Amino acid sequence: MTEIIWYGRGGQGAFTAAKLLGAAYALKGNAYYALAFPSFGPERRGAPIRAFTKLNIKPILDRSETEKTDYIVILDETLYSDSLKNLLKPGGKVVVNTKKKSDDNIYSFDGNSISEELHLPMFNTVMLGAISALSGIVTADDLHRAIELYMPEKIQEKNKQAVDNALKGVCR
Amino acid sequence: MAKKFLSGDEAFAEGVRLARPQVISAYPITPQTIVVERLSEMVENGSLKSEFIHVESEHSALSCAIGASAVGARAFTATSSQGLLYMAECLLYASGGRFPIVMMNANRSTALPWNIYGDQRDSISQLDSDWIQAYAENAQEGLDFALMSYYIAEHREVSTPFMVNLDGFVLTHTYETVDIPTQELADEYLPPYETDNRLDIENPKNLAFSAGPEHNYIFKYKEHRALLRAKKIIAEAEKHFAEIFGRKYTGLLETYQTEDAEYILITLGSIAGLCREIADFLRAKGKKIGVVRLRYLRPFPTEELVSAVKNAKAVGVLEKDISFGNEGTVFTNVNSALFQAGIGIPSYNFIGGLGGKNISHKDIEKIFDLIEKGAEHINFIEI
Numbered sequence: 407m408t409e410i411i412w413y414g415r416g417g418q419g420a421f422t423a424a425k426l427l428g429a430a431y432a433l434k435g436n437a438y439y440a441l442a443f444p445s446f447g448p449e450r451r452g453a454p455i456r457a458f459t460k461l462n463i464k465p466i467l468d469r470s471e472t473e474k475t476d477y478i479v480i481l482d483e484t485l486y487s488d489s490l491k492n493l494l495k496p497g498g499k500v501v502v503n504t505k506k507k508s509d510d511n512i513y514s515f516d517g518n519s520i521s522e523e524l525h526l527p528m529f530n531t532v533m534l535g536a537i538s539a540l541s542g543i544v545t546a547d548d549l550h551r552a553i554e555l556y557m558p559e560k561i562q563e564k565n566k567q568a569v570d571n572a573l574k575g576v577c578r
Numbered sequence: 579m580a581k582k583f584l585s586g587d588e589a590f591a592e593g594v595r596l597a598r599p600q601v602i603s604a605y606p607i608t609p610q611t612i613v614v615e616r617l618s619e620m621v622e623n624g625s626l627k628s629e630f631i632h633v634e635s636e637h638s639a640l641s642c643a644i645g646a647s648a649v650g651a652r653a654f655t656a657t658s659s660q661g662l663l664y665m666a667e668c669l670l671y672a673s674g675g676r677f678p679i680v681m682m683n684a685n686r687s688t689a690l691p692w693n694i695y696g697d698q699r700d701s702i703s704q705l706d707s708d709w710i711q712a713y714a715e716n717a718q719e720g721l722d723f724a725l726m727s728y729y730i731a732e733h734r735e736v737s738t739p740f741m742v743n744l745d746g747f748v749l750t751h752t753y754e755t756v757d758i759p760t761q762e763l764a765d766e767y768l769p770p771y772e773t774d775n776r777l778d779i780e781n782p783k784n785l786a787f788s789a790g791p792e793h794n795y796i797f798k799y800k801e802h803r804a805l806l807r808a809k810k811i812i813a814e815a816e817k818h819f820a821e822i823f824g825r826k827y828t829g830l831l832e833t834y835q836t837e838d839a840e841y842i843l844i845t846l847g848s849i850a851g852l853c854r855e856i857a858d859f860l861r862a863k864g865k866k867i868g869v870v871r872l873r874y875l876r877p878f879p880t881e882e883l884v885s886a887v888k889n890a891k892a893v894g895v896l897e898k899d900i901s902f903g904n905e906g907t908v909f910t911n912v913n914s915a916l917f918q919a920g921i922g923i924p925s926y927n928f929i930g931g932l933g934g935k936n937i938s939h940k941d942i943e944k945i946f947d948l949i950e951k952g953a954e955h956i957n958f959i960e961i
Contacts, residue, residue: 443752446934466754467852469748469752469852
């Protein structure tokens with residue numbers, strides 16, 4: 407099973423990204439199973455939140471919160487702390503939306519610049535593209551289909567572009 | 579059929595849409611809110627032709643559904659936690675009046691301390707209200723229950739309201755792939771509601787009347803008999819469901835590796851999956867263990883449970899509920915079934931997940947270990 411924990415603030419779309427990744431993976435076919443859920447409880451704008459995506463090629467029976475994860479995606483760099491590394495499985499990676507330099511198992515990705523180029527107020531789908539490229543779990547096509555099915559029509563094009571630019575950004 | 583990536587609440591709303599209720603009356607409460615929102619959107623955009631009645635409270639939501647059912651309409655409502663408790667008076671009017679209303683309850687803890695997270699103390703506190711009570715494990719089962727519940731509740735031999743329970747957040751707010759049947763197949767499965775138990779100007783009769791000591795007990799006896807007859811109709815509803823939709827269910831309970839199991843954990847709701855996963859993990863280490871998931875608490879699966887655990891050396895019951903000053907209510911029900919069947923094996927009660935506390939791998943492993951080695955009568959797993 408591949409597990410991803412998302413860190414963001416209420417309103418940044420971390421759960422939407424978690425959900426789109428799950429949907430994109432499940433769209434690959436009948437033997438692809440996904441769960442996506444937010445950290446449970448009240449929702450407040452600006453408050454730190456977590457979201458979870460679990461992906462597997464067999465039905466996922468374990469609905470508990472992920473304790474050890476393959477990837478951590480941080481939408482808002484102020485939420486980063488070194489102790490997050492303790493949540494990683496061996497070989498796990500942290501992906502942070504930041505202009506700072508990468509090191510060891512921390513992969514820095516400047517998502518904000520991509521969003522700014524596209525005049526996109528959000529950077530959740532940029533980070534979705536980044537984690538997808540880095541992990542190879544889903545392709546650009548999978549993500550495009552998920553966006554077409556689960557995002558409002560008027561914001562689909564920009565978000566597909568955001569995913570594509572992030573994918574290119576990681577491969578560069 | 580169309581596959582969609584939906585939350586448990588959204589999947590349930592799709593199931594309700596397919597069941598074509600003529601009246602929906604509901605009051606929003608976390609974590610049920612999304613069901614009500616989706617249904618009101620469906621009524622607004624015309625994909626569901628139904629009278630959506632905005633009410634000022636849960637008491638009114640169920641009263642309204644009772645009124646609708648009393649004129650022969652198919653009625654739906656949904657609630658959770660304090661909302662269910664506020665409805666408590668009306669639950670008995672619905673069942674005593676034999677109105678086959680379907681309600682989704684998002685299992686959530688009850689105050690105080692105020693808490694919006696999932697446990698099962700809300701619905702379990704209402705076990706004696708003469709409603710059928712089912713518990714889903716995943717979003718697909720939730721959607722399928724939405725259809726099957728009407729089939730069972732409205733059956734002439736049952737005519738009893740039906741409460742479908744989905745664990746708050748763990749099911750209601752978790753997204754997964756769900757098969758949504760076509761309206762054509764749903765219509766084939768579930769014909770329109772027809773009943774003689776309704777107000778009809780052409781054929782006037784008295785409904786929802788009072789009955790003194792001379793007759794009252796007969797009504798209660800009949801309610802009890804109807805709920806027992808529901809066992810047969812549940813089997814029929816699932817057989818018919820499998821024929822039309824191709825998905826099979828296992829009746830009042832679901833067993834996993836119980837045939838040769840020495841130690842069996844009995845539980846309900848969404849935690850059952852993790853229990854089965856841990857059972858696999860421990861079986862690989864040579865432990866002979868199994869899991870029983872109770873899909874229904876009313877009618878209670880007495881015979882099926884006895885048959886599943888009769889050869890075990892000990893059993894445990896894991897539930898998100900406690901009857902203060904006694905023990906978990908599911909445990910009481912399980913013990914009664916075992917005692918009546920003359921099964922004298924040790925049984926232990928594990929109380930967990932209260933107020934939404936996450937139940938982890940390690941917790942379940944420890945429970946299996948305690949069932950084997952012996953535990954206290956009642957064990958709060960996090961304490």
